[in-house]
Amino acid sequence: MRGDACLGAGRGDRAGDCLRPGGLELTDRVVDLARLPRGARVLDVGCGSGVTVAHLAGTRGLRATGLDASAAQIGRARAAWPDLDLVEGRAEELPFAAGSFDAVLAECVLSTLAEPGLALREMSRVLSVRGRAILTDVYDRGGDGAPRPGLPSLGPREAVEALLVGAGLEIEAWEDHTGALAQLFWDMAASAAPTGAAARPLAHTPPPLAGAAPRPRPRRRLGYFACVARARSGELRDDERSDHEPERSVT
DSSP: TTOOTTTTTOSSSOOOOOTTTTTHHHHHHHHHHHOOTTTOEEEETTTTSSHHHHHHHHHOOOEEEESSOHHHHHHHHHHHHHEEEEEEEEETTSSSTTEEEEEEEEEOOGGSSHHHHHHHHHHHTTTEEEEEEEEEEEEEEOOOOOSSSSSSSOOOOHHHHHHHTTTEEEEEEEOOOOOHHHHHHHHHHHHHTTTTOOOSSOOOOOOOOTTTTOOOSSSEEEEEEEEEEOOOOSSHHHHHHHTOOOOOOOO
């Protein structure tokens, strides 16, 4: 469970980059979408080497906690940022009390889990009454939806929405950031190419042999989304009803 390296081997150094679509720029975007005030309690699920937790705590002024299932990653993060609040644990069994956080962030994490619905229910459980789940991940943006080997995905948008509803969450904002996924693919290809060589697409299909049947086209077009969902569990207190924000949608 590595939110900072969902598409390949990440860097674990102090200045480590976030090897995921959009990097910290997209993190800032979704935090802005959630309208989190400074000092809000935020859990970063799948924090990896701690880059995002450090950014949330330092640049954004949030009370950030990082969680990762990898003891090695937590160890590297603690070595790089001794003052950060970092916990070893699984997304499917969060070691926190109900209502512990104002927001839970999971960037490029859910699609890597065997039970993303269970993880979402745990995220919903630890959210405060008006808490937000903040997600970025891979989904099927087109095609016939048939599974095929390769990058894991949460399925089409309808499947993502069903997972959220099943966890007691409702979407407030949804944005497509497929361009960030494509840019990461090209950056990875360019970094892997020999010096001076032109970058090639990651998936290169040679021309068919004479007389051979044409290869079937991919049945799935991958995309990348950013989403903010509101916890539906529990009723608002009387003093909260007057300023309760209406649902909004960003497309």
